Amino acid sequence: MEVKSAFSYFSATQEVEMSMVEYSTQDGIGIISVNNPPVNALSIGVPQGIIESLEKGNADPEVKAFVLMGAGSTFIAGADIREFGKPKPPGALTLHDLLPKLEASKKPVIAAVHGTALGGGLEVTLACHFRVSVPSAKFGLPEVKLGLLPGGGGTQRLPRLIGVENALDIMISGDHIPAQKAEKLGIVDEVIGDDLLGGSLDFAKKVIEEGRSLRVISEMNASLKADNPTEFFDGVRKGLAKKARGFLSPFLIVDCVEAAVKLPFPEGSARERELFMQCVQSPQSKALRHVFFAERQASKIPDVPKDTPVKPIKLAGVVGAGTMGGGIAMNFANAGIPVLLVEKSAEFLEKGIGTIEKNYANTVKKGRLSQPEMDKRMGLIRGTVGYDDLKDVDIVIEAVFEDMDVKKEVFGTLDRICKPGAILATNTSTLDVNKIASFTSRPESVIGLHFFSPANVMRLLEIVRGEHSSKETIATSMQLARTLKKLGVLVGVCDGFVGNRMLAQYGREASFLLEEGALPQQVDRVLYEFGLPMGPFTMSDMAGLDIGWAIRKRRAGIRPKDERYSPIADKICEMGRFGQKTGAGYYRYEKGDRTPIPDPEIESLIIKTSEELGIERRDISDQEILERCIYPLINEGAKILEEGIALRASDIDLVYINGYGFPVYRGGPMFYADQVGLKNIYESMLRYEEVHGKNWTPAPLLKRLAEEGKGFGDL
Numbered sequence: 001m002e003v004k005s006a007f008s009y010f011s012a013t014q015e016v017e018m019s020m021v022e023y024s025t026q027d028g029i030g031i032i033s034v035n036n037p038p039v040n041a042l043s044i045g046v047p048q049g050i051i052e053s054l055e056k057g058n059a060d061p062e063v064k065a066f067v068l069m070g071a072g073s074t075f076i077a078g079a080d081i082r083e084f085g086k087p088k089p090p091g092a093l094t095l096h097d098l099l100p101k102l103e104a105s106k107k108p109v110i111a112a113v114h115g116t117a118l119g120g121g122l123e124v125t126l127a128c129h130f131r132v133s134v135p136s137a138k139f140g141l142p143e144v145k146l147g148l149l150p151g152g153g154g155t156q157r158l159p160r161l162i163g164v165e166n167a168l169d170i171m172i173s174g175d176h177i178p179a180q181k182a183e184k185l186g187i188v189d190e191v192i193g194d195d196l197l198g199g200s201l202d203f204a205k206k207v208i209e210e211g212r213s214l215r216v217i218s219e220m221n222a223s224l225k226a227d228n229p230t231e232f233f234d235g236v237r238k239g240l241a242k243k244a245r246g247f248l249s250p251f252l253i254v255d256c257v258e259a260a261v262k263l264p265f266p267e268g269s270a271r272e273r274e275l276f277m278q279c280v281q282s283p284q285s286k287a288l289r290h291v292f293f294a295e296r297q298a299s300k301i302p303d304v305p306k307d308t309p310v311k312p313i314k315l316a317g318v319v320g321a322g323t324m325g326g327g328i329a330m331n332f333a334n335a336g337i338p339v340l341l342v343e344k345s346a347e348f349l350e351k352g353i354g355t356i357e358k359n360y361a362n363t364v365k366k367g368r369l370s371q372p373e374m375d376k377r378m379g380l381i382r383g384t385v386g387y388d389d390l391k392d393v394d395i396v397i398e399a400v401f402e403d404m405d406v407k408k409e410v411f412g413t414l415d416r417i418c419k420p421g422a423i424l425a426t427n428t429s430t431l432d433v434n435k436i437a438s439f440t441s442r443p444e445s446v447i448g449l450h451f452f453s454p455a456n457v458m459r460l461l462e463i464v465r466g467e468h469s470s471k472e473t474i475a476t477s478m479q480l481a482r483t484l485k486k487l488g489v490l491v492g493v494c495d496g497f498v499g500n501r502m503l504a505q506y507g508r509e510a511s512f513l514l515e516e517g518a519l520p521q522q523v524d525r526v527l528y529e530f531g532l533p534m535g536p537f538t539m540s541d542m543a544g545l546d547i548g549w550a551i552r553k554r555r556a557g558i559r560p561k562d563e564r565y566s567p568i569a570d571k572i573c574e575m576g577r578f579g580q581k582t583g584a585g586y587y588r589y590e591k592g593d594r595t596p597i598p599d600p601e602i603e604s605l606i607i608k609t610s611e612e613l614g615i616e617r618r619d620i621s622d623q624e625i626l627e628r629c630i631y632p633l634i635n636e637g638a639k640i641l642e643e644g645i646a647l648r649a650s651d652i653d654l655v656y657i658n659g660y661g662f663p664v665y666r667g668g669p670m671f672y673a674d675q676v677g678l679k680n681i682y683e684s685m686l687r688y689e690e691v692h693g694k695n696w697t698p699a700p701l702l703k704r705l706a707e708e709g710k711g712f713g714d715l
C-alpha cells in the first residue's frame with residue numbers, strides 16, 4: 001500500500017510532527033487510516049486529518065469510495081478522554097465538524113472495524129454509509145461509564161439504525177457488543193473475514209459495482225415511530241430509578257433518545273450537545289474519568305517494571321473450602337484454570353464443594369450461565385483431603401481460620417510440600433503477612449491476596465506486598481488479578497491493610513453517633529443518600545454482628561484504657577441478635593424478608609446506653625453524620641499514603657469503591673476529599689478534635705496539603 005500523503009499535526013509546544021491520519025489509494029479506493037496509538041482516540045488533529053483525506057479523495061476522479069479504518073491494533077476507541085475539560089486550540093476541527101462531512105460525502109464511505117469501535121469511534125462509523133468488521137471486533141457506547149452520554153450524534157443515529165430499545169440498552173449499559181451481535185442488530189452490514197483491508201476493499205468494490213445508494217442514518221426515521229413515546233420514556237426512567245440511583249448520565253441519555261423520537265434530527269442533535277456539555281462539566285463525570293485513569297494507573301508499580309518475568313499459573317491450589325476458599329476456587333475455574341481445593345476432612349470438603357455447586361446452579365437458573373459451562377467449571381475444581389496433592393501447583397492461596405497459630409501450621413506445611421518457585425499466598429484480612437512469610441523458608445514467594453466476600457463476585461483484590469515478596473511474585477500476582485478479571489491494587493502490610501483499616505474508623509464514628517443522639521436508621525439514611533448501597537448498621541446486620549464481637553472480645557485485653565469504646569454493638573450481641581441471620585440486629589426483620597425495620601427495643605437500648613455513659617443526647621444534623629463518617633476515612637487514607645502502604649491516593653479510591661461500595665460517581669474518598677477541599681476538611685477535623693479528642697487529630701499529610709492549598713491529586 002503506497003502512502004501518498006499524511007496529515008501532519010504540529011504541536012505548538014513540542015514542535016513534533018505526528019502523522020495521525022494517513023491517506024492512500026488502492027484500486028480506486030481512498031484508504032483513510034487513523035494512526036494515533038495506543039487506541040486511535042479522536043485527539044485534536046484526528047478529525048481534521050480525516051476531513052482533509054475526504055476532501056482529497058472527493059476531489060480525485062480516480063477515487064470511487066473510501067474505506068475508513070484504524071492503524072495498529074484497533075479502530076477508534078472514542079474521544080480522547082484526556083482532552084475533556086481542556087480548552088481546544090483555536091480553529092481545531094472537532095468530531096462535530098467531521099460527522100456531517102462523512103455523511104455528505106458523494107462517494108460511499110465504509111467504516112472497516114477491527115479491535116474496538118467505542119464511543120466517538122462508533123459514532124464516526126454511524127456517520128459513514130456502511131460498516132464492515134472482522135469477526136473479533138467489538139462495538140459500544142461506553143460514555144455512561146465516564147459519566148457522559150454519546151455526544152457525537154450517537155443518541156440520535158443509533159436509535160434510527162437499530163430501534164429505540166436496542167439503542168437504549170447499548171447506551172445505558174455501556175457494554176461492548178461482539179461483531180456477530182452487532183451484525184444481527186444491524187449496526188454492522190457485513191462481518192468480513194479476518195483480512196480487514198482486503199475484505200473492506202472487496203466490500204467497497206461491491207458497493208460501487210452494484211451502485212448501492214448511500215445510507216445516511218440521520219435521514220432514516222422509520223425506527224423511531226412509537227405509539228406513546230411519553231409513556232414509554234417515563235417507563236424507562238422508572239426502570240432506571242433503582243438501577244442507576246445517584247447517577248446523572250443514564251437519565252440524560254434517556255432524555256436525548258426521547259428528543260431523537262420527538263424532534264427532527266438537527267434539533268435532537270442540539271439537545272444532545274447541550275446535555276453532553278452538562279455531563280462533561282459535572283463532578284460525576286470528573287470523578288468517573290478519574291476512576292478510569294486510576295484503574296490503568298494501579299497496574300503500574302514503580303519498582304516492578306513492565307518487563308518483570310511473570311510465572312505462568314497453570315494449576316492453582318486453595319486451602320480451606322469455607323465461604324472464602326470456595327469463592328476463590330470459583331475464580332480460577334471461571335478463568336479456566338484447574339484448581340485443587342484442600343480441606344482437612346471429607347465432610348468439610350463435601351460441604352464446600354456442595355456450596356460451590358449451589359452457587360453455580362443459581363447462576364444457571366438465572367440464565368447467566370449455561371449448564372455445559374457450569375459442568376466445565378465444576379470439572380476444573382478437584383477436592384482433596386490433605387496437602388500432598390499441592391506439590392505441583394504454581395500458586396496456593398490459604399483461606400483458613402484467622403489465627404496466627406493455624407497460619408503457622410499451614411504455611412510450614414505448604415513450604416515443605418509445594419515445589420520451589422510456587423507462590424504461597426494468604427487471604428488473611430487482618431494478620432501480618434511478614435510474620436506469615438517468616439514461617440516459610442521462602443519469604444520471597446509469599447504474598448497476601450486479600451479477596452473480598454463473596455470472592456467470586458467482588459472485583460477488588462488487595463495484593464499485599466510483604467517485606468520480602470519478590471518482584472516476580474508481585475508481577476505474577478498483578479497478572480493473576482487480570483486473568484481472574486479482578487482489579488488488583490498493591491498495598492503494604494499494616495493492620496487491616498488499606499480497606500479494613502479505613503473501615504474501622506468509619507464504623508467507630510458511626511457507633512459514637514448513636515451514643516450522642518442519632519439512631520441507626522438516621523445514620524444509614526444519610527450514607528445511603530450519599531450513594532453507598534447501604535449504611536453501616538444495615539451493613540453490619542447483613543454481614544453478621546458475631547464476627548466483630550468475637551474479635552473485640554479477643555482484643556479487649558490490649559485495648560488502651562483511655563480509648564473511647566462504644567458498648568452498643570456488644571450489648572446487641574449479648575441479646576443474641578447477630579443481624580439478618582438471627583432475624584434481628586440493629587434492626588428487626590420479618591421472616592424471609594431482608595428489609596430492616598427500626599426496632600423500639602434497640603432505640604431504648606441506645607438511649608439507655610447514652611444515659612449510662614452520661615452523654616446528653618442531642619439532635620445531630622445529616623451534615624455532621626456525613627462528615628463524622630466520611631472524614632475519618634479520608635484522614636486514615638492520608639496516613640496510609642504517608643506510610644507508603646498505598647502507592648497513590650487513586651489506589652485508595654479504587655479499594656474503597658470496589659471493596660466497600662463507595663459511590664463510584666464520587667471518585668472514591670480521596671478524590672471526594674479534593675472536591676470538598678482539603679482545607680475545609682482539615683478545619684472541620686480541628687473542630688471535631690476539640691470536642692472528641694485525638695481520634696480527630698488531622699494526619700500530618702492532610703495538614704500539610706491543606707496549608708499548601710493542595711489536594712491528594714497534586715501528589
Ligand code: 3H9
Nearest residue numbers: 039041077078079080081082118119120142150151152296
Ligand atoms: C467519547 O467518545 C465521547 C463521545 O461520545 C463524544 C465526543 C464529543 N482517551 O485500557 P487500556 C489510554 S468518550 C485517552 O490499558 P486495553 C489508557 O489510558 C470515550 N486515552 O488498554 C491507557 O493509557 P496508559 C469513549 C485512552 O487494551 C492506554 O490508552 N470511549 C482512551 O486494555 C491503553 O488503554 C471509551 O470510553 C481514550 N478514549 O483496552 C473507551 N482509551 O498506557 C475507553 C484508552 O497511559 N477505553 N486510553 O495507561 C477503553 O475502554 C479501553 O482503553 C480499550 C482498550 C478497550 C479501548
